[in-house]
Amino acid sequence: MSELGFTPNEMMTIAASRALKGDDVCFVGIGAPSAACNVARLTHAPDITLIYESGTIGTAPDVLPLSIGDGELCDTAVTTVSVPEMFRYWLQGGRISIGFLGAAQLDKFGNINTTVIGDYAHPKTRLPGGGGAPEIATSSKEIYITMAQSKRGMVEKIDFYTSFGHGDGGDHRKRLGIDTKGPTLLITDLAIWKPDPVTKEFTVVSLHPGVTRDKVQETCGWTVKFADTLEETPVPTQLELQTLRDLKARTDAAHKGEAVSAKRGSKDG
């Protein structure tokens, strides 16, 4: 906790939550995206539709899921469908407005690596891999990315293109026949970034309270571009902070094994 009364991570999650609207249909990655989406739902966007790749559509969990398939997601969903249906009708069908992704490695064009550090055949570190990300990145109407800044994570060149952002920048998506917008927003623990309209390079448009340009550059592996007029991200409101902290507290308790009842099975014996 800084003297500001909130942590950089809290600022990141809350800033991300503000980008979401009530009529958005979000395909939610686990971790920071999940927290941001649920804070949005619990504050200014109660009608937002949250979709997890396990098949839960329109879910409203009381605690954050540890995995993308916790029972709470199904308990509170409008409907729960099979995984093939999720990827075919809902994602590939073009019904997702925002795909919300995290990243192990990210470059300035929003390309993401969660596959390997090092060479694919002989990796230094074998990461979990892409999961839903390769198609989330191209089938969602737009992509928001959220991650904490570090030189290891935000790099000039990623080791593996797990999912495609703007490629080499410019009209690279278009040249590959991809007609969705790709990454349109990056929210880190220090700043809000948007792609340059032409080059598609992520550019800092707003610094979080108390953050300097130097601090952003120190924790980023590429030479950072800043917008001509740089905003300051509004500090979290009391409601936002309380909502996030309550959510985290409920979540921590639940993940330590304090049972939440398993509800809503079939009605028979």
Next chain:
Amino acid sequence: MSELGFTPNEMMTIAASRALKGDDVCFVGIGAPSAACNVARLTHAPDITLIYESGTIGTAPDVLPLSIGDGELCDTAVTTVSVPEMFRYWLQGGRISIGFLGAAQLDKFGNINTTVIGDYAHPKTRLPGGGGAPEIATSSKEIYITMAQSKRGMVEKIDFYTSFGHGDGGDHRKRLGIDTKGPTLLITDLAIWKPDPVTKEFTVVSLHPGVTRDKVQETCGWTVKFADTLEETPVPTQLELQTLRDLKARTDAAHKGEAVSAKRGSKDG
């Protein structure tokens, strides 16, 4: 009703029902196939699985459906799936042991026409078309056909190949890469027919009680082949006849609009 105590149509349905076994999984066409399958289920094959293309799997209707999608089929089914699932997982997936079809026009190699009489572009009579038959005919492990004999129905050359039987005979299926058996049984109101092992031409193997070779030939548009040793189809048992007649009586009453209760919707308000 003949002096035998049963009609040729009853004999046809009962002979067809006898060909079905308890471990069969039948994809059931409407009409005569549906009656035969349900008589089998209600007599010697209580465990038979009946599937209708509307998505009802393991159904056990009390009355014969007028259409392939009557509510009774769903009420009594083990499960009811979507139509794409029916055609993809259950039929194309190779899980149907017997596809049971009727025909408007049939040739001696078991090719079926239910599309048009006359030229396709300028038909003399436009029939309903193939529905599920084109893929039932090639994805089911084997095909049983049942129809009442007539020179108009059993023809030397059908006007349109709605579904493929043995084509020009011999190994024609194999040459098209179709590895299922195709038509292995034809049951008419006069006789039981099986394909010749080599030529695949339907050959009479059993005459129904009181039926002569001449009668079979008079009502068939191609020159009929008879097996060297010709059986006589056993007469219907009392149980078979009673089961069929009860089923028909319940069915007629229901189709005239005497309401059977609509059961088993969702449990909420």
Next chain:
Amino acid sequence: MTKFLPLSKAVADNLNNGDTVAFEGFTHLIPTAAAHEAIRQGFKDLTLVRMTPDLIYDQMIGMGMARKAIFSYAGNPGVGLLRRLRDAVENGFPHALEIEEHSHAAMANAYEAGAAGLPCAIFRGYRGAELARVNPNIKSVTCPFTGEVLAAVPSVRPDVTFIHAQKANKRGDVLVEGIIGIQKEAALAAKRAVVTVEEVVDNFDDLHPNLTVLPNWSVTAISVVPGGAHPSYAHGYYIRDNASYLEWDEIAADRDRFREWMQKNVIEKTADDFAGRVEHLRNVA
């Protein structure tokens, strides 16, 4: 986000002359009320898509509203032929009808591909079947792994799909249950989806999580029309009016009788008349 609208407005807002439209229902839940409303509003030049065109397409074709029909089984289910469709195909009355004919497997896959946002569907089909000769929209694709040649058909992507469903909740989520047929795929494959329902309930809290529910943001408009599937049925509400299907065979056999029946039973009626038609078919369980 969906809107609750009177059926006349839902149809007027979402259907246009020249549209490709699916009024889907696989024996169960046929959207008859929506089709009759479209007939009353007199649309022209429609391309009618449906696996099992039955009475409602026979009616629309007989009224001269259709330019083309895409289908896989054009029969009066369990009864026989569709006589108005026959008259159009065989005699060009009231005018010629272009047809694009498939098998059920092809149509089911084509709707599924439409819902999945794909341009085409592949499946093991049409082997030895003559439709592949007369329908230029049946092509093939070779599996790049096994070399097997599979059938390919274009996906179905209607401008608008009409379906009938059991119920909506107040938020506008829609439940389809029983013989679910091809309704979900037909709705999701379309640019616009209009749903008539038997009733609106407060919420779906007590529903099993795995039922067929269309979220409100996947539906364009909802109209409450009790009995709106008649003479088809709504599982849990009323049974199929088999007698009406048998009767249709006679009505449609004669051009004049058909026109008179349409005038009296469709043109001069409204969506409100459907509730009365199913009264005697309602559940007594």
Next chain:
Amino acid sequence: MTKFLPLSKAVADNLNNGDTVAFEGFTHLIPTAAAHEAIRQGFKDLTLVRMTPDLIYDQMIGMGMARKAIFSYAGNPGVGLLRRLRDAVENGFPHALEIEEHSHAAMANAYEAGAAGLPCAIFRGYRGAELARVNPNIKSVTCPFTGEVLAAVPSVRPDVTFIHAQKANKRGDVLVEGIIGIQKEAALAAKRAVVTVEEVVDNFDDLHPNLTVLPNWSVTAISVVPGGAHPSYAHGYYIRDNASYLEWDEIAADRDRFREWMQKNVIEKTADDFAGRVEHLRNVA
């Protein structure tokens, strides 16, 4: 027609050295008991297929049972990496592991195509993604109608699939509910399907008609193993043991500690021990 068998026999009868096998479960209903039984029986040279290999594949790989893994997300869900899988891929310990890596969309489509009896699946995928460069089983097909190039992957057709489900009835029909994941497709795609269930009930008469039910003739064998999904969960029976997932990260980090844990918690145990592991996680609703 299915058989009810003790798990040890169901595994022995249906799994062989060298088989391609899927122990499927998408976070929910992971067939841990079946996997542990396979570990006890010491199978070798397996090709392990799963969208989300987690603890059980980490365990099987760490025990040297796997020749190859086909997957789309090899993580401890919500926790991090799979350390035994990493050790095999990065260091060849206990021996080298061949991997065939896909995206979730590809795997989901591949199972679906397997259930549908097709040799391959097509979908709009892998655009700009580098997996297409390193995995020779990612190819393409051109839509014969639009010319669009779509991704193609071979269907998944395991020799045997193991899944865990909530219940069977006495006839051997199986119900899966809640997050149904890819279980139905994985079971139907396989030559043989083995299901562990929480319990057996008399019949399914009260079930809604549209739930996910595998008819008895589509299932090879059923074993009753209460708690058999632990530390995953069975919706309606017990909740996910998130603490065990967190703990696994430490256990798997060290080769010796891993072996000790496996000896004590898997090798020296039986399927009967699962019931006790979920006692504190059972529903109090």
